[in-house]
Amino acid sequence: MERRPIIAGNWKMNLTNSESIKFLDQIFQMSLSDNVEKIIYAPSLFLKDMIEKVTTSGIIVGAENCYYEDKGAYTGEISPLMLKDIDCLDCLIGHSERREIFKEDDRLINKKIKALIKHGIRPLLCVGESSSEKDAGLTKDKVKVQIESAFEGLSRDDLKDIIIAYEPIWAIGTGITPTSSEAEETIKYIRDVIRGIHGDLADSIRILYGGSVKPDNIESFMAEENIDGALVGGASLNPTSYSALVNY
Numbered sequence: 408m409e410r411r412p413i414i415a416g417n418w419k420m421n422l423t424n425s426e427s428i429k430f431l432d433q434i435f436q437m438s439l440s441d442n443v444e445k446i447i448y449a450p451s452l453f454l455k456d457m458i459e460k461v462t463t464s465g466i467i468v469g470a471e472n473c474y475y476e477d478k479g480a481y482t483g484e485i486s487p488l489m490l491k492d493i494d495c496l497d498c499l500i501g502h503s504e505r506r507e508i509f510k511e512d513d514r515l516i517n518k519k520i521k522a523l524i525k526h527g528i529r530p531l532l533c534v535g536e537s538s539s540e541k542d543a544g545l546t547k548d549k550v551k552v553q554i555e556s557a558f559e560g561l562s563r564d565d566l567k568d569i570i571i572a573y574e575p576i577w578a579i580g581t582g583i584t585p586t587s588s589e590a591e592e593t594i595k596y597i598r599d600v601i602r603g604i605h606g607d608l609a610d611s612i613r614i615l616y617g618g619s620v621k622p623d624n625i626e627s628f629m630a631e632e633n634i635d636g637a638l639v640g641g642a643s644l645n646p647t648s649y650s651a652l653v654n655y
């Protein structure tokens with residue numbers, strides 16, 4: 408099945424507001440492939456300005472995180488309702504930095520996915536193993552549990568637009584990556600896990616690879632049958648390298 412590739416940037420806590428606007432001004436001058444879906448997940452503070460600015464550029468702006476309640480006494484959090492109100496219809500969920508530093512577990516991530524879907528916001532769910540889990544041969548067990556817990560209580564129709572990113576934690580920001588065939592093997596396995604839950608949804612769902620993706624290695628990942636794109640941290644912060652990734 409034909410799946411449109413996605414190149415998604417995750418800016419994390421890096422650029423300032425003025426740098427984010429400068430990034431967009433620069434990228435608007437560059438020619439970007441229409442064959443690729445382009446998403447930038449940005450800090451919540453900049454989302455409204457960025458969404459107003461991207462208009463017809465073909466770039467989608469998403470949030471890096473959100474809470475699962477609509478409103479209430481949750482100091483420091485933002486809700487899916489708030490995202491929807493500013494036309495932010497994409498959100499990263501379960502990034503390993505959220506899981507590790509902010510102690511988010513699979514149950515919380517499942518609640519967040521349900522809340523996003525309820526509001527018509529498309530989640531991009533991150534999964535992946537740590538270095539010690541990899542060394543212990545637990546990669547497949549880990550991603551299976553993460554996918555099954557994230558999908559719990561959700562129908563095939565609920566999940567039709569979800570995007571998955573497989574990000575081995577040991578590859579994030581390290582310059583070390585699995586080979587493209589190792590990433591392909593795990594991503595193919597994730598597709599099989601999805602097939603076990605929701606049948607042929609597995610054929611249409613887009614699964615990205617993330618972890619030290621750069622303009623000089625993107626092609627090898629994109630050449631793999633089951634890898635539908637990349638979730639990129641560091642190399643998405645600069646318009647020149649982000650555009651090189653989009654035009655891989």
Ligand SMILES: O=C[C@H](O)COP(=O)(O)O
Pocket residue numbers: 417502574578579580581582617618619620638639640641642
């Ligand atoms: O969400 C993106 C990933 O954490 C990858 O980050 P990186 O490209 O800087 O390794």
